[in-house]
Structures are given as C-alpha cells and as structure tokens.
Amino acid sequence: xxxxxxxxxxxxxxxxxxxxxxxxxxxxxxxxxxxxxxxxxxxxxxxxxxxxxxxxxxxxxxxxxxxxxxxxxxxxxxxxxxxxxxxxxxxxxxxxxxxxxxxxxxxxxxxxxxxxxxxxxxxxxxxxxxxxxxxxxxxxxxxxxxxxxxxxxxxxxxxxxxxxxxxxxxxxxxxxx
Numbered sequence: 001x002x003x004x005x006x007x008x009x010x011x012x013x014x015x016x017x018x019x020x021x022x023x024x025x026x027x028x029x030x031x032x033x034x035x036x037x038x039x040x041x042x043x044x045x046x047x048x049x050x051x052x053x054x055x056x057x058x059x060x061x062x063x064x065x066x067x068x069x070x071x072x073x074x075x076x077x078x079x080x081x082x083x084x085x086x087x088x089x090x091x092x093x094x095x096x097x098x099x100x101x102x103x104x105x106x107x108x109x110x111x112x113x114x115x116x117x118x119x120x121x122x123x124x125x126x127x128x129x130x131x132x133x134x135x136x137x138x139x140x141x142x143x144x145x146x147x148x149x150x151x152x153x154x155x156x157x158x159x160x161x162x163x164x165x166x167x168x169x170x171x172x173x174x175x176x177x
Contacts (some may be wrong), residue, residue, distance in 0.1 A: 029116065055082055
C-alpha cells in the first residue's frame with residue numbers, strides 16, 4: 001500500500017510502519033540518553049576541582065521534536081552549565097569542557113546498552129561533542145550532539161521557564177559531569 005492509496009483513517013499506522021524509526025530502537029536510544037544523563041550527573045574528569053553543575057538540559061533535533069524518520073535521526077542536548085560566566089568564558093573553556101564530556105561518555109560506555117553501538121565521527125561542529133548511536137543491525141541510527149551552553153538569562157530563569165518543554169531525560173538541578 002502506498003501513501004496515495006492510504007485512507008485517511010490509516011495514515012497514522014502507515015507513518016508508524018513506513019516512515020518512523022522502529023519503536024525498539026527509539027526506546028533503546030531514549031534509555032541510553034537517560035543513562036548518559038545519569039552518568040554525567042556523577043563526578044568525573046575533574047580531579048581536585050568541583051564539577052560544573054548543569055542548570056538545565058534542553059533536548060532538540062528531530063528526535064527531540066518527535067519527527068524522526070526511519071534510517072537516521074538527530075538529537076541535540078543543550079546543557080546549560082554554571083561554570084560559564086559569559087560567552088567569552090564559554091568560548092575560552094569550550095575545548096576543556098568538551099574533552100571532559102567525551103571522557104565521561106567513554107567511561108559511561110564501558111557498560112554498553114544492549115542492541116546499540118556508540119561511535120565518534122570526526123568532530124565537525126565547533127562547540128559540540130558529536131557521537132552516533134547505531135542499532136546493531138545498522139538499520140537505524142541517531143546522531144547526538146552534546147552542546148555546553150552559557151545561561152545568558154541568569155540564575156533562576158531556567159528553573160522556572162518552559163525552555164525545552166518536558167524533562168524527558170529525567171534531568172535535575174544536580175546533573176553534573
């Protein structure tokens with residue numbers, strides 16, 4: 001059955017079967033990102049120094065919007081950190097923070113999520129840590145970008161805003177890496 005001959009009442013089922021990623025992959029990727037968020041909450045990578053506290057995490061990309069298509073999709077996790085005092089400070093410390101995030105991610109993946117593989121492509125986006133979650137059968141994949149950010153609106157704003165919608169990863173004020 002093709003799209004043009006599909007009755008209106010059957011469109012949701014057609015989209016779910018033909019266009020959206022498999023539910024099994026989406027659920028595994030969601031669990032993996034939730035586990036990553038939990039791992040980043042734990043201290044790691046900063047010997048002798050206080051780990052930056054995450055003020056808020058905002059999920060974006062096709063996965064975050066629920067518009068992912070079969071084959072591949074993307075997800076951006078913007079992580080507002082308390083360690084940045086300005087955009088200039090964010091730019092100056094970006095490489096250090098991204099390096100710490102990668103070390104935390106590599107440490108977290110020592111216990112991989114069954115059915116998923118993690119790879120690091122060539123890092124082509126300045127200011128983001130990119131990685132790919134792939135199903136073992138290579139049918140579905142998700143490109144993920146972790147983006148550390150400066151909270152330009154000041155302390156307290158992110159606590160009470162609707163920025164990012166719901167907290168789909170179970171993130172909290174104590175999220176640290």
